[in-house]
Amino acid sequence: MATKCKCGPGYPSPLEAMKGPREQIIYLPCIYRNTGIEAPDYLATVDVDPKSPQYCQVIHRLPMPYLKDELHHSGWNTCSSCFGDSTKSRTKLMLPCLISSRIYVVDVGTQPRAPKLHKVIEPQEVYAKCSLGNLHTSHCLATGEVMISSLGDPNGNAKGGFVLLDGETFQVKGTWEQPGGAAPMGYDFWYQPRHNVMVSTEWAAPNVFKDGFNPAHVKEGLYGKNIHIWDWQRHELKQTLTIEDGLIPLEIRFLHDPDAIEGFVGCALSSNIQRFYQNEKATWSVEKVIQVPPKKVKGWMLPEMPGLITDILLSLDDRFLYFSNWVHGDVRQYDISDPRRPRLTGQIFLGGSIVKGGPVQVLEDQELNCQPEPLVVKGKRVAGGPQMIQLSLDGKRLYVTTSLYSGWDKQFYPDLIREGSVILQVDVDTEKGGLKLNPDFLVDFGKEPLGPALAHEMRYPGGDCTSDIWT
Numbered sequence: 001m002a003t004k005c006k007c008g009p010g011y012p013s014p015l016e017a018m019k020g021p022r023e024q025i026i027y028l029p030c031i032y033r034n035t036g037i038e039a040p041d042y043l044a045t046v047d048v049d050p051k052s053p054q055y056c057q058v059i060h061r062l063p064m065p066y067l068k069d070e071l072h073h074s075g076w077n078t079c080s081s082c083f084g085d086s087t088k089s090r091t092k093l094m095l096p097c098l099i100s101s102r103i104y105v106v107d108v109g110t111q112p113r114a115p116k117l118h119k120v121i122e123p124q125e126v127y128a129k130c131s132l133g134n135l136h137t138s139h140c141l142a143t144g145e146v147m148i149s150s151l152g153d154p155n156g157n158a159k160g161g162f163v164l165l166d167g168e169t170f171q172v173k174g175t176w177e178q179p180g181g182a183a184p185m186g187y188d189f190w191y192q193p194r195h196n197v198m199v200s201t202e203w204a205a206p207n208v209f210k211d212g213f214n215p216a217h218v219k220e221g222l223y224g225k226n227i228h229i230w231d232w233q234r235h236e237l238k239q240t241l242t243i244e245d246g247l248i249p250l251e252i253r254f255l256h257d258p259d260a261i262e263g264f265v266g267c268a269l270s271s272n273i274q275r276f277y278q279n280e281k282a283t284w285s286v287e288k289v290i291q292v293p294p295k296k297v298k299g300w301m302l303p304e305m306p307g308l309i310t311d312i313l314l315s316l317d318d319r320f321l322y323f324s325n326w327v328h329g330d331v332r333q334y335d336i337s338d339p340r341r342p343r344l345t346g347q348i349f350l351g352g353s354i355v356k357g358g359p360v361q362v363l364e365d366q367e368l369n370c371q372p373e374p375l376v377v378k379g380k381r382v383a384g385g386p387q388m389i390q391l392s393l394d395g396k397r398l399y400v401t402t403s404l405y406s407g408w409d410k411q412f413y414p415d416l417i418r419e420g421s422v423i424l425q426v427d428v429d430t431e432k433g434g435l436k437l438n439p440d441f442l443v444d445f446g447k448e449p450l451g452p453a454l455a456h457e458m459r460y461p462g463g464d465c466t467s468d469i470w471t
Contacts, residue, residue: 007083007084007086008078008082008083008084008085008086008087008088008089009076009078009079009080009082009083009088009089009090009463010079010080010081010082010083010090010462010463010468011080011083011463011468012080012083013470014256014257014316014317014318014465014470015316015317017080017316017393017463017465017468018316018317018393018394018395019393019394020393020394020462021393021462022049022392022393022394023048023392023393023397023460023462024047024048024049024052025045025046025047025048025049025059025112025113025460025461026045026046026048026390026399026423026458026459026460027043027044027045027046027074027093027108027115027458027459027460027461028043028044028046028401028423028455028456028457028458028459029041029042029043029044029071029072029074029095029455029456029457030042030043030044030061030071030445030448030453030454030455030456031070031071031072031403031406031453031454031455031456032067032068032450032451032453032454033067033068033069033070033099033406034406034407034409034410034417035406035410035417035451035452035453035454036417037450037451037452037453038067039063039067039450039451040063040064040065040066040067040069041063041064041069041070041071042061042062042063042064042071042453043061043062043064043071043093043095043106043115044058044060044061044445044453044455045058045059045060045061045062045113045114045115046058046059046423046443047059048399048425056441056442056443057443058443058445058448059113060113060114060115061448061449062106062115062116062117064095064104064117065117065120066100066102068099068100069097069098069099069100069102070097070098070099070100070405070406071095071097071098071104071456072096072097072098072136072405072456072457073096073136073137073138073456073457074093074094074095074096074138074457074459075093075094075096075137075138075139075140075146075148075467076090076092076093076094076138076140076459076463076467077090077091077092077093077094077105077140077146077167077170078090078140078144078167079139079140079463079467079468079469080463080468080469080470081140081141081142081468081469081470081471082140082142082144083470085144088144088167089109090109090461090462090463091107091108091109091110092105092106092107092108092109092118092170093105093106093108093115093459094106094138094146094148094165096135096136096137096138096148097135098134098135098136098151098206098405099134099206099210100123101123101126101127101132101133101134101135101154102120102121102122102123103120103121103126103135103148103163103165103170104117104119104120104121105117105118105119105120105121105170106118108461112461118170119170121165121170121172123154125172126163126172127154129172129173129174130150130161130163130172130174130175131153131154131159131161131175132150132152132153132154132159132161132162132163132175132182133150133151133152133153133154133155133156133206134150134151134152134156134206135148135149135150135151135163136148136149136150136151136186136187136188137149137187137188137189139189139190139191139467139469140167141167141191142193142471143167144167144168145164145165145166145167145173146164146165146166146167146170147162147163147164147165147176147189148162148163148165149161149162149163149186149187149188149189149200150162150163150182150186151185151186151187151203151204151205151206152186152205152206152207155207156205156206156207156210157205157206157207158184158185158186158204158205158206158208159182159183159184159185159186160182160183160184160185160186160187160200160202160228161175161176161177161182161183161186162175162176162177162189163175163176164176176235177230177235177236177237178234178235178236181235181236181237183200183202183226183228183237183240184202184226185202185203185204185205185224185226186200186201186202186203187200187201187202187203187224187249187250188200188201188250188251188252189201189252190252190253190254190263190469191232191254191469192232192254192258192260192261192469193232193258193471194258194259194471195261195278196231196232196233197229197230197231197232197278197284198229198230198232199227199228199229199230199252199254199263199265199276199284200227200228200230200252201224201226201227201228201249201250201251201252201265202223202224202225202226202228202248202249203223203224203248203250204217204222204223204224204248205222208222208223209405209407209408210407211407212407212408212410212411213408213411213412215301215302218247218269223247223248223269224247224248224249225242225243225244225246225247225248225249226240226241226242226243226249227240227241227243227249227252227265227274227276227284227286228240228241229241229284239283239284241276241284241285241286243267243270243274243286245270245272245288246265246267246270246272246274246286246288247267247268247269247270248267248268248269248270249265249266249267249268249274250265250266250267250268250309250310250311251265251266251310251311251312251313252264252265252266252276253265253312253313253314253466254469255314255318255339256314256316256317256318256465256470257318257470258470258471260318261277261278262275262276262277262278262339263275263276263277263314264276264289264312264314264321264336264339265286265312266309266310266311266312266323267309268306268308268309268310269306269308270306271291271292271293271294271306271307271308271309271325272288272290272291272292272309273288273289273290273309273312273321273323273334273342274286274287274288274289275287275288275289275339275340277339287340289339289340289341289342290334290342292306292307292309292325292328293366293367294306294307295328295354295362295363295364295365295366296362296363296364296365297354297360297361297362297363298360298361298363299359299360299361300353300359300360305327305328305353305354305360306327306328307325307326307327307328307330308325308326308327308328309323309324309325309326310324310325310326310387310388310404311323311324311387311388311389312324312389313389313390313391313465313466314336314465315391315395315430315465316391316393316395316465317395318336319335319336319337319395319430320333320334320335320336320345320395320428320430320433321333321334321336321342322334322389322391322398323389324385324386324387324388324389324400325352325385325386326352326384326385326386326387326404326412327352327353327385327412328352328353328354328385329349329350329351329352329353329354329355329372329385329386330347330348330349330350330352330372330386331347331348331350331386331389331398331400331426331435332344332346332347333345333346333347333428333433333434333435335433345432345433345434346428346429346433346434346435347435348426348435348436348437349372349373349375350375350382350385350386350400350402350424350426350437351374351375351382351383351384351385351386351402352372352385352386353385353412353413354371354372355371355372355373355374355375356370356371356372356373356374357374358374377422377424377437377439377441377442378439378440378442380422380442380444380446381419382402382422382424383402383413383415383416383418383419383420383421383446384402384403384409384412384413384415384416384421385402385413386400386402386424387400387401387402387403387404387456388400388401388403388456388457388458390457390458390459390460390464390465390466391428391464391465393460393462393464393465394430395428395430396427396428396430397425397426397427397428397438398425398426398427398428398435399423399424399425399426399458400423400424400425400426401421401422401423401424401455401456401457401458402416402421402422402424402455403416403421403454403455403456406454409454416454417452417454418452419446419452420444420445420446420447420448420451420452420453420454420455421445421446421452421453421454421455421456422442422443422444422445422446422455423441423442423443423445423455423458424437424438424441424442425437425438425441426438443455
């Protein structure tokens with residue numbers, strides 16, 4: 001009789017993860033940089049258990065020791081990539097900082113509902129050992145190490161490299177890529193060891209985007225349009241795919257199935273979804289599979305308004321793709337049973353720049369007959385537009401926040417600075433497809449003790465579909 005092994009963190013497969021317990025708390029960074037409030041960013045813990053008396057409340061706040069870090073995305077010390085290692089446990093949340101280049105290691109294992117700071121990695125250590133800065137995506141590796149992508153060098157110039165940390169001591173070990181082998185720009189990444197590949201994307205140099213969006217910089221070629229293909233074993237850049245009609249490729253996701261040889265990337269400014277895949281020659285190709293048409297408008301910074309796709313994710317069974325149009329204001333669900341031909345199955349408007357009564361008048365719209373109504377949930381008019389998204393393990397609940405990046409929030413949605421961001425919840429039809437707002441769910445960061453805050457990316461203690469990678 002086989003004995004059941006004591007396994008490591010996460011789940012043995014994506015489909016097994018779908019059977020995991022319902023999320024009860026959410027961790028997410030809250031930002032005060034660019035809001036006029038002189039307070040440090042903090043990690044919020046939110047109760048999302050409908051049976052709890054603290055449902056939809058922030059139950060804990062962990063302030064960082066410094067001002068103006070710009071907490072952004074987060075990751076884990078270990079995840080399902082280490083499932084086979086019983087010595088590993090998911091107890092630390094990694095918080096790299098987009099502007100200060102610090103890395104905070106937060107202990108979420110000792111008291112999950114009241115995290116505490118475990119370690120601070122100062123930017124000088126990252127600069128000295130890696131010559132990288134402006135840190136973004138954090139993924140744990142099957143080796144037990146932690147890898148974090150960069151957008152810049154220590155001076156804020158574009159540089160797409162990867163910082164490697166020891167997964168136990170959290171000492172900076174150096175760069176993952178070979179010396180001198182960084183990409184021209186950086187942002188997000190995802191790896192797939194079974195095919196010896198990692199993919200990474202591009203935003204822009206920190207010096208370009210940090211103070212706001214200037215359309216002239218697009219014409220000057222200062223924003224990214226490439227996907228980089230890396231040799232996973234050799235740690236070398238082996239192919240660059242230029243997306244001719246895909247400006248600012250941001251979030252990138254392989255299918256969760258570790259045997260898959262394809263995935264999707266959301267191109268923000270051109271508002272399309274590109275499928276990348278391994279071709280018959282064992283190199284990589286990219287093709288556009290979804291296009292969100294721009295709207296002709298009056299009263300906005302440009303005469304044509306893009307959707308601005310700022311986040312994407314895939315359900316753990318690789319059936320549905322979700323993305324947010326931060327400027328237009330809608331979240332969409334596509335059936336990707338045929339990844340080459342996604343089919344729209346759900347759409348919901350959750351704020352945005354084209355709501356009725358706002359400063360923008362839509363002159364020509366290829367999709368809508370009229371401008372959507374402003375969103376009011378539990379008496380609060382929601383400012384901003386849908387941005388970061390996170391799906392429950394079973395795929396039935398989609399959580400949405402409204403802040404992108406403080407410098408761009410201030411420019412695109414000034415009311416977001418005054419009102420604070422929110423978490424919304426959308427109920428998902430996982431049979432036929434479809435999205436419906438939960439009218440009883442609202443977490444309002446406009447009422448925080450120190451003033452309105454900008455809440456960003458969400459994580460569950462047990463992992464989720466944008467943090468865990470199966471190998």
